[in-house]
Every structure is written in C-alpha cells, then in structure tokens.
Amino acid sequence: GEDVEQSLFLSVREGDSSVINCTYTDSSSTYLYWYKQEPGAGLQLLTYIFSNMDMKQDQRLTVLLNKKDKHLSLRIADTQTGDSAIYFCAEKAAGGGNKLTFGTGTQLKVEL
Amino acid sequence: NAGVTQTPKFRILKIGQSMTLQCTQDMNHNYMYWYRQDPGMGLKLIYYSVGAGITDKGEVPNGYNVSRSTTEDFPLRLELAAPSQTSVYFCASSYNRDRVANQPQHFGDGTRLSIL
Numbered sequence: 001g002e003d004v005e006q007s008l009f010l011s012v013r014e015g016d017s018s019v020i021n022c023t024y025t026d027s028s029s030t031y032l033y034w035y036k037q038e039p040g041a042g043l044q045l046l047t048y049i050f051s052n053m054d055m056k057q058d059q060r061l062t063v064l065l066n067k068k069d070k071h072l073s074l075r076i077a078d079t080q081t082g083d084s085a086i087y088f089c090a091e092k093a094a095g096g097g098n099k100l101t102f103g104t105g106t107q108l109k110v111e112l
Numbered sequence: 113n114a115g116v117t118q119t120p121k122f123r124i125l126k127i128g129q130s131m132t133l134q135c136t137q138d139m140n141h142n143y144m145y146w147y148r149q150d151p152g153m154g155l156k157l158i159y160y161s162v163g164a165g166i167t168d169k170g171e172v173p174n175g176y177n178v179s180r181s182t183t184e185d186f187p188l189r190l191e192l193a194a195p196s197q198t199s200v201y202f203c204a205s206s207y208n209r210d211r212v213a214n215q216p217q218h219f220g221d222g223t224r225l226s227i228l
Binding site: 004008033035040041042043044045048088098099100102103104105 | 116143145147152153154155156157160170202204206208215216217218219220221222
C-alpha cells in the first residue's frame with residue numbers, strides 16, 4: 001500500500017527559512033498536498049502541487065517535487081512564530097474516491 | 113461560511129457505551145470522509161462517501177458505522193466503545209466533478225474522544 005513519511009520535529013529561529021521534507025512510495029500519485037494543523041484545530045490546506053510540476057511558489061511557501069526520488073518538500077521563508085504548527089503532507093493516488101494518504105506530520109517549532 | 117462542522121468537540125465515554133459523532137457541511141460537497149488521528153500516526157481513513165446513499169470502507173473501519181442519508185450530513189457511529197478508539201476524529205468534505213482532478217479536502221475542527 002501507499003506510505004508517506006515525514007520527520008517528526010523541526011525547530012528553527014524566527015526569520016530563518018524552514019524546510020519540511022516528505023517521502024512517498026506511490027508512483028501513481030497525481031497531486032501532493034501540504035496541510036497545516038494548529039493546536040486544537042482541524043487541518044487547513046496550505047498548498048498543493050500537480051505531479052507533472054517540479055516547483056510551485058505561493059508567497060512565502062515554495063513546494064519542490066522530485067518525482068524520480070518521490071521526495072516532496074515545503075520551504076517557508078522568513079518563518080514566524082505564527083507558523084508553529086504540525087505540517088502534514090498527503091498524496092492522492094490515481095483512481096476513484098479522492099482518497100488521500102497522509103504522512104505522520106512534522107511539528108514545527110519557531111523560537112525567538 | 114460554516115464549512116465543515118463537527119459536534120461534540122469533546123466527549124468521554126465508558127467502555128461499551130455507544131455514541132454518534134456528527135458532521136455536517138454547507139458547501140454542497142458530494143464527497144465526505146471520516147479520519148482518526150493518533151499521536152505520531154498521521155490521519156487514517158475510517159469511512160468515506162461519494163454521495164448520498166453511498167458509503168465505503170477506508171483503511172480502519174472496524175468498530176465504526178456510517179450513514180449518508182443527505183448530502184450535508186455524514187454521522188459516524190461507535191456501537192461498543194473500546195479504549196483503542198480513544199482518538200481525535202476529523203470529518204472532511206470535497207467537491208468532486210468529472211475531469212476536475214484537484215479536489216482538496218476541507219476539514220472540521222475535530223472531536224476529541226476518550227474511552228475509559
């Protein structure tokens with residue numbers, strides 16, 4: 001079955017860039033997503049990338065996709081304390097149901 | 113806009129009790145989903161529905177039941193609560209159309225359930 005992996009923790013200083021990494025196994029992935037979860041809240045869609053793209057930029061967010069290595073990353077420029085949250089990557093495989101496979105989540109801590 | 117609304121936000125159950133977690137969405141989304149989130153485990157799909165009257169099992173359906181009598185509502189039922197079902201439950205929805213590949217899921221704020 002599909003598997004999506006992330007490191008569990010990342011700590012950065014305010015103003016630095018954060019890079020959150022994700023690897024997946026399903027070569028039929030069509031879309032890959034990044035979600036943000038703040039404490040006590042649900043998941044909020046941050047950005048996504050189609051599998052035939054290798055980069056997407058959206059304000060402070062840059063998504064890089066290496067389809068050959070099945071590696072996805074999310075770079076947050078000028079990281080702020082408000083960026084502290086858990087970040088989930090998710091992949092959507094080809095086929096019906098629009099089902100997503102989520103990674104374990106990376107907890108980002110931004111220190112002053 | 114309310115989006116996806118889940119009730120209750122918190123609940124404590126005794127082993128063997130039953131309860132229904134409510135989920136409703138006002139976005140006219142045809143697809144709805146139930147996930148559970150356990151620490152360090154990401155989200156696991158319990159059940160999903162592609163439209164009213166249609167439901168299907170996800171990755172971890174045992175111990176749960178669902179129904180989808182209307183487009184808006186997708187309740188999740190626990191018949192005999194067990195400690196292993198202590199978790200945070202998320203409902204999500206998406207609007208899926210033919211030939212539209214990107215259909216992001218929108219999430220509720222979750223129900224935190226403890227079974228003692």
